[in-house]
Amino acid sequence: MTLSSPELDERTDLRARYDVPWTTVVWDDPVNLMSYVTYVFQSYFGFSHDRADHLMRQVHVDGRAIVASGAREAMERHVEAMHGFGLQATVERAPGADA
Known part of the structure; x- marks a missing residue:
């Protein structure tokens, strides 16, 4: 039995939707110091101090920040x-990704 192209494309599309649109979200908490969160972002993700500080402030002000996607x-x-x-x-699923 041979699969037609549309069936193959549909399966590929489903696999792509499952694999790609995901994010890591870090949430604000009352425990960790802002300097520690900046340190974690720099040491684990390899962000520059400015980028890590920006994301830490986003966590602090907005209550969350997306720190990675893939x-x-x-x-x-x-x-x-x-x-x-x-x-x-x-x-979480990336913003705008189909469920």
């Missing part, structure tokens, strides 16, 4: 790492 498995690893540093983090 495949779901990679975002889950980032969340685990953030938990290891004592930060609250979750995996």
